[in-house]
Amino acid sequence: MRLSGRLSAAIEILEDFEARRVPLKTAIADWGRSNRYAGAKDRAWISGLCLDVLRRKHWLTHAMQDDNPRALVFAAARFLWEMSVDKLTEAAVEEPHGPGALSNIERNAFNSTPLIPAKGEIPASPEMDPRFRGEERRAEAGDSFLVVDHHILGDYPEWLTPKITRVLGDNAGAIMAGFAERADVDLRVNTLKTTPEKALAALKTVQGEAAPILKTAARIAAPVPSQKAPAVTVIPAFNKGWVEVQDLGSQIAAAAAGDIKGAQVLDYCAGGGGKTLALGAMMENTGQLYAYDCDARRLKPLYHRAKRSGLRNLQFINPQTDKEALSALEGKMDIVFVDAPCTGSGTWRRHPDTKWRLTEKQLQTRLGEQDQVLREASQYVKPGGRMVWVTCSFLMEENEDRLEAFFADNPEFSRTPAVDSIMASGLLNDDTIVELRACETVDGALRLTPDKIRADGFFIAVLQYR
Numbered sequence: 001m002r003l004s005g006r007l008s009a010a011i012e013i014l015e016d017f018e019a020r021r022v023p024l025k026t027a028i029a030d031w032g033r034s035n036r037y038a039g040a041k042d043r044a045w046i047s048g049l050c051l052d053v054l055r056r057k058h059w060l061t062h063a064m065q066d067d068n069p070r071a072l073v074f075a076a077a078r079f080l081w082e083m084s085v086d087k088l089t090e091a092a093v094e095e096p097h098g099p100g101a102l103s104n105i106e107r108n109a110f111n112s113t114p115l116i117p118a119k120g121e122i123p124a125s126p127e128m129d130p131r132f133r134g135e136e137r138r139a140e141a142g143d144s145f146l147v148v149d150h151h152i153l154g155d156y157p158e159w160l161t162p163k164i165t166r167v168l169g170d171n172a173g174a175i176m177a178g179f180a181e182r183a184d185v186d187l188r189v190n191t192l193k194t195t196p197e198k199a200l201a202a203l204k205t206v207q208g209e210a211a212p213i214l215k216t217a218a219r220i221a222a223p224v225p226s227q228k229a230p231a232v233t234v235i236p237a238f239n240k241g242w243v244e245v246q247d248l249g250s251q252i253a254a255a256a257a258g259d260i261k262g263a264q265v266l267d268y269c270a271g272g273g274g275k276t277l278a279l280g281a282m283m284e285n286t287g288q289l290y291a292y293d294c295d296a297r298r299l300k301p302l303y304h305r306a307k308r309s310g311l312r313n314l315q316f317i318n319p320q321t322d323k324e325a326l327s328a329l330e331g332k333m334d335i336v337f338v339d340a341p342c343t344g345s346g347t348w349r350r351h352p353d354t355k356w357r358l359t360e361k362q363l364q365t366r367l368g369e370q371d372q373v374l375r376e377a378s379q380y381v382k383p384g385g386r387m388v389w390v391t392c393s394f395l396m397e398e399n400e401d402r403l404e405a406f407f408a409d410n411p412e413f414s415r416t417p418a419v420d421s422i423m424a425s426g427l428l429n430d431d432t433i434v435e436l437r438a439c440e441t442v443d444g445a446l447r448l449t450p451d452k453i454r455a456d457g458f459f460i461a462v463l464q465y466r
Contacts (some may be wrong), residue, residue: 001042003087005097007073009035009042010049014069017050017353024050024353044228052076052225054352055180058152064109070099071106078110081225085110149173155180156348156355167396167447178450179457182222183349185229186455188246189216191281192310202237206230213435213453214255214427216281217248241308246274249346249448249455252436253339253390254278255428256446256460258421262287263334268377269293273302275339275390280311282425287334292317292326333380335388341369342391342398346457349450363397370398374406378413378465386416387463392456394447399459403443416464417444 001009009031017027028047032038038046053060053069053076060075061067074092077083085107093101102110150165151158154176165172187208189199196216200208203218207230211217223229237243254275257265260283267276270291280289289311293299296318306314317326343366348355374389381387391398407413419436422428428436435453439446445461 001038002094002097003091004094004099006042006046006049007077007088007091008097008099009038009046010053010073011069011099013046013050014053014073018069021357023357024054045226048226048228049073049076049081051352052080052182054356055182055349056080056155057352057356058155059180062152063112064106066105073099074102074106075109150176153177157358159360160358163395163397167394168449175449175451179346179348180352181349181450182225183247183456184211184222184454185220185232186211186246186248186251187218187220187232187243188251188278188281189218189243190241190277190309191216192285193240194242199237199242202235202242206232206235211248213248213429213432214251215429216427217251218243219248219454239308241310244274244277244305244309246278247347247350247456248453249392249458250274251278252422252446252448252453252455253388253458253460254282254337255422255425256388256390256418256462257282257335257337258386258424258462259426260287260335264288264290264329264332264382265335265337266290266292266329266333266377266380267337267339268380269339269341269373270302271298271339273299273305275337276302276314277305277309277311279337280306280309280314282427283313285311285313287313289314290317290329291315292319294319296320330379331382333382334385336377336380336385337388337390338373338377339390340373340398342366342393343395344392346392346394346448346459349456363395367397367402370402371405374402375409378406378410381465383465385465386421387413387465388421389459389461389463391459393459394449394457399445399447399461400441400443403445403461403463412466413463414466415444416462418446418460418462419444421462 013027013031017024032043053072057072060072063079064071064075074088077088089102092098150173151161153173156164156176164176168175189196200210200218206220208218208220211219220230232238232245257279264287265279267279270276270293273291276291283289291299291302291314299316343358343363344351344354378387419440439448439452441447445459448455448458
């Protein structure tokens with residue numbers, strides 16, 4: 001496909017996304033079925049542009065003073081993908097697939113200089129950054145890109161501003177800008193099959209390198225716009241079970257289980273099993289690991305993944321057929337790991353469409369589910385055991401507030417520092433403890449954000465049962 005057709009396709013997909021409010025991957029898949037002439041490279045290019053539009057939707061709207069999909073696609077191509085105005089002008093009018101000639105308003109917007117923060121650049125606050133200061137500059141330069149609103153700088157729905165500033169304070173917009181960046185491809189070295197040294201050597205073919213914080217973490221840097229990340233799942237190291245694709249934040253969350261060799265461990269919301277496999281590797285095939293999820297369908301990928309990983313101490317608990325087996329675990333677990341259902345706000349770098357589909361009603365539903373999961377999971381912890389509470393959300397409503405409500409009804413549980421548990425796991429790099437300490441909350445939990453650790457947003461708390 002030529003550029004003209006690709007731009008038109010991205011516009012069509014985003015129009016469908018807005019009209020039906022479906023996941024972006026659904027809109028892309030539906031478009032692909034109706035346009036089978038599009039090759040794999042075309043689909044990857046179009047998908048990448050659509051994702052970048054949704055990562056920076058508010059900022060692009062601010063830049064163009066227009067929020068329709070056409071304006072956003074052209075803005076992303078110009079400002080994020082750095083295509084020239086001449087190239088876009090030519091593609092717009094190309095027959096038969098061009099989206100139509102650029103308007104004078106679009107041309108004027110293109111010729112302005114955007115004030116988007118550079119990749120990885122998180123200003124201390126909008127007020128502290130000279131690019132975001134001064135009505136004089138607005139008047140003198142006619143600068144339509146002067147951004148002061150948190151939700152525009154941070155690119156999230158405006159209704160979330162009170163909740164986000166509650167947890168991130170005056171730096172909310174600047175910190176949230178990190179959630180609008182493309183994410184790296186993080187990998188976990190499976191120590192049941194290999195060593196970090198051997199895995200890193202094998203990953204050189206895809207520009208893999210050691211990631212910070214954990215000894216078993218590797219990373220492939222996020223690709224530049226218009227390029228897709230390497231297909232990790234087809235490389236020999238993956239097929240041999242040496243590495244698993246897993247965000248660094250998710251790996252840190254699993255490490256919060258501590259030293260669990262020989263332990264009895266229940267992964268209560270196992271899902272596809274990414275953290276289950278990490279826990280299993282930490283256990284070194286000793287003790288017993290149980291994988292449970294209230295929806296048995298979510299566990300299906302874990303069967304194959306566990307076999308590839310070499311994990312042998314794993315038992316699956318089906319919610320429909322294994323109720324007695326689950327009941328038998330009550331009060332017997334050294335560790336109950338709870339990767340709770342949540343809004344997924346911490347994964348907006350990877351799934352930017354979800355932030356624009358999130359509603360207050362959905363948030364309230366998640367809060368009720370979290371309270372229920374906490375009550376249920378706590379039954380399986382034995383005296384002296386621990387429960388690890390994890391969400392891929394940074395909102396206090398889904399974390400501190402849920403734990404406060406739980407502690408009020410369950411005084412036999414108390415907080416214990418998450419960093420101490422991670423240190424006990426033996427996975428922490430010696431020189432990175434300061435980075436983790438910077439993520440600690442006043443109660444000893446961890447809140448990970450991209451500005452402090454290049455990872456998805458996570459909340460991690462460890463609860464001790466007395």
